[in-house]
Amino acid sequence: MRKKRELRHGATYHVYARANRQEFILEEIFVKKMFMKVLERAKQKFKFQIINFCIMGNHVHIMIKPLNNENLSSIMQWILGVFAQRYNRTYSLRGHVWYDRFKSKIINDFRQALHTFIYISNNPVRAGIVKNAVDYPYCGVGYHPKFGTGILEKPPSQI
16 A cells, blocks of 8 residues: 655645656657646646756656645646656657656755755756756756746745
């Protein structure tokens, strides 16, 4: 029996999802942009804030706050499901794209929020992809509007 997901009204979460078989399905720029477009579409369907995010080669991190009684599970199920359908359709594949259901942790205070924000931002630095997090365009810190209409609403200073 799997552990029940902890949900709290008004909470901010650190969410992460891994690709099936630890494959680097998110490695190509086109696929990263596809994931970002799904995030943008989700913002039209659900009410939530993305405080930070990072799309790596085989996993994603999202610091997210559902708004107006939205359910985290519904939001993430839609994002990951729509992305999986698009990915499979694009590459003429079938089956699971994600390893398991997404993982989530409630962020309880400012210190934990700051630590989570930095942890997510530094993923590409730790992986040796860039020397500085702001140089990675598929992360909230390095995000540039040319890749979409805008995913982040709040600058990091307003966490």
